[in-house]
Amino acid sequence: MARVSFPIHVVAIFLLCTSALQSAFSTTGLLSPPHHGARPPMVLPLFLSPPNSSRASTDSRRRHLQGSEKPNARMSLHDDLLLNGYYTTRLWIGTPPQKFALIVDTGSTVTYVPCSNCDQCGKHQDPKFQPKESSTYHPVKCNIDCNCDENRVQCVYERQYAEMSSSSGVLGEDLVSFGNLSGFPPQQAVFGCENMETGDLYSQHADGIMGLGRGDLSIVDQLVGKGVISDSFSLCYGGMEIGGGAMVLGAISPPSDMVFSYSDPVRSPYYNIDLKELHVGGKPLSLSQNIFDKKYGSVLDSGTTYGYLPEEAFLAFKEAIMKEVQSLKKIRGPDPSYNDICFSGAGSDISQLSSSFPAVDMIFGNGHKLTLSPENYLFRHSKVQGAYCLGIFQNGKDPTTLLGGIIVRNTLVTYDREHSKIGFWKTNCSELWDRLHLSSPSHALPPVSNTTTNQTNHLAPTLAPTFAPMPPHIDNPETPVGQITFDMFTSMNISELKPRTVELAEFIAHELDVNITQVHLLGVTAKVNGSLLKWAILPVSGGESISNSSAMEIISRFSEHRVQLPETFGSCQLTQWHVEPLETRTWRQKHYQLLVMAIVITLLVGLSASGVWLLWRRKKQNLNAYKPVGMIVPEQELQAL
The missing domain is CATH 2.40.70.10 (Acid Proteases)
Known part of the structure; x- marks a missing residue:
């Protein structure tokens, strides 16, 4: 994992090739308007918690949040701070709306996505933005307030980060949607339409950046300028064990024990705090x-x-x-x-x-x-x-x-720009919807309006993952684990998939850090939009059981989104997993791997000889290939060197 920040990213998701899921937050009246007449905030969950999670907080001081009487915008957000290097939110641009996964970044001032004519943009989570397919898009024409292209026709932007990644393109304006639970209709906003990206920006899974910093192009500044939200927003990142969190666009009523620090708005465009001692x-x-x-x-x-x-x-x-x-x-x-x-x-x-x-x-x-x-x-x-x-x-x-x-x-951070202060409140960020007494949306769709007819037809379907509850015996080292099974959906059809199941098993073994002989395909079922595979992780050859420590590691890789598969296997999702104690395994299951081992080894030797063994490594290298930046632009975003 790189040591620099936002686009750092060992791109991993829930046994996902191209998507992920999860959600969260907390306090009585936290989402109530801060004063009479204030606009309601938009609540954007960063990550949906597993519905059967057994790791709920037991903090007796936990407050319960009541939902605001006015509507909020709630969206499912994705990815993981340490595994991907970022959290993303979903944003829809255009009419009909086109969906993008954007990194929430307080260190950036521009929101941008790859544009259809970008030949030097990497493969990302969603298709590039198609300006010609949006009836409400128009370019931002060259004017005195912007940098212009060579022909002085359209405004352009350039950003270079300290880890030497960069983004450049033109500025456009279109309708931006925050989800079907938004308290207000799509808004006109200016954003960057990329025609070049390099470095981590090129290779990351996320589509682009949502700029939350200070500046005219910041999505926060634009919404505040239109009077849509109050001049404040909040972020809440989940903890080490359970991901999750939320983003709130707009002011909130802070908890009584929230700790504040002065934040100087003049010193720099970055959000600073008045730290004195450690x-x-x-x-x-x-x-x-x-x-x-x-x-x-x-x-x-x-x-x-x-x-x-x-x-x-x-x-x-x-x-x-x-x-x-x-x-x-x-x-x-x-x-x-x-x-x-x-x-x-x-x-x-x-x-x-x-x-x-x-x-x-x-x-x-x-x-x-x-x-x-x-x-x-x-x-x-x-x-x-x-x-x-x-x-x-x-x-x-x-x-x-x-x-x-x-x-x-696990800290709610409120960026109260109106009062030049930043607040911190320790809480469990992965329990937002429970504390709000609201059901967490399984799908975040753009709001329906007269200008966005049939827009849901343009969104790819998403599976909602389900989780078997953590078996009671898993924490008992005296009880051995017989096998771990999991179901995986892929958008590949069954005829394309079958010749590649051994190759897929190899990648799964690598991602779960188990021996290839432990990975067994139990069945493949054809579905309307792809295929459903059932897998089993068995004990190592000659062993009767999987150790509890190994089982916990495999489970944590599932639940913490630490499993990544090549995009060549289509859009994949883990739909459920289950841990079975040793006594539930049949004699045939216990000895089946001995029968298959020789076949698997033979196939792997053949694949290695033909060069398929190195396919994934080469593919990753190709994805990271990019042309170097030819110039240093005057404005740079803040990133650690």
Whole structure:
């Protein structure tokens, strides 16, 4: 995983080739209008929680949110902070509406999507925007307020990020929709229509960026300027164990115990906070005065994955953490490309991390304190069970403090631009709809209006995943697991799929980190729009059962969206999985793999000889191929170096 932010992205989804799902948030009256006459906020869930999730919060202080009397916009959002490097929301553009998955990014000021004439745009989640197919689209003509193309006909934009990815194209205007539960009709908005993208932008799964920063082209500024929403928005990212979260466009009534920091709107276009001190385990770090106030200051960037501190602060932070975790073993990180600081021996129970790792306090200039739990500065070690790594790094020689999404997991962050402050409230972000007493939408569709007839016909169907409840025995190391079964839907038809099932099994084995001999296809059923496959993960050859630790790792890869398949297998979704204890397996199931093993090995040898073994690696390289940027543009978005 790259160390820079928004388009970082090991593109993974729910056993998904091209899509994902999940949702969430919390407090009495939180969504009620902040004052009489204020416009209602739009609530956009970042990720739908599994309907049968057994990991609901048991916090006795949990408040219940009542839905606003006025309508809200609720949309299912996707992806995962650490696995993809971002969260995305769905936006519909045009008439009839065309759907796009956009990274929510407070560090960007432009919203853009790939345009139909872009020959230098990568393969993304959705088709490119077709201006000619929208009856309401028109280009933004060259004027005194914009940069113009060579012929001085149309306005253009250019953005380059510190990890050397870039986006450029023309500006257009069209109707933008936020979902069929929106409290207001589609709005005219200016956005970027890409004709070139490079770097991570080229290879990422998401289609583009939703710019939430300050600036005339920001989607927030445009909606505020039209009087559609109040000058505020909020983000709530899910935690380490369960993804989820929400985005609210518009003002909210803050919880009584929300912690605020002043945010200087003049200092830069980035959202900064007045950070003064860091405490580790209750002890202040010995740092130079104003260490967090240099250059851009302390910046919140939802498009950045991790946290980055100035050199002096990072070294002091690292040393303080090392002193607090002396009982744990320091180990190598999961990626040899990075010198990660990792520790083993803390156990797999996220709720118990605070017994092994210290709390970290952020002290603001007004004396308010935001306490970070271990999940706000750690990420899981992907190769060692019960091991974790620091998700805070040194920001090169840049004195800016950059606070990415990991810092605010399970924290509602309100960007109150009207009052120049940012609020923080610790909560479980993956329980929004339960706390709102609202049913979470299984599909987010654009609002129906007179100008958008039959628009739902233009949207690809989406399967709603179902989950077997976590078997009681899975947490009991004395009870062995017999097998794990799961169903997967793919848009490929059965005749195309059958010759490639061995190849598909190989990719599944790789993504689940199991032996190819453990992966068995139990059946394929033809469906109207594709095929449904039933798979089983069996014990390793010669073994009677799957260890509980291995079973938990496989389950976590499912539930945390850590399974990625090539797009050559079409649009794929995990529809359900089930864990079976050893005693439920028949004699034939227990010994079937011995019969098949020789056939599988023979097939793999044949495939390797023909070069198919390297197909996925080559495909990934091809997707990442791009032409370098020929120039450095004057305006750059903030990203960690």
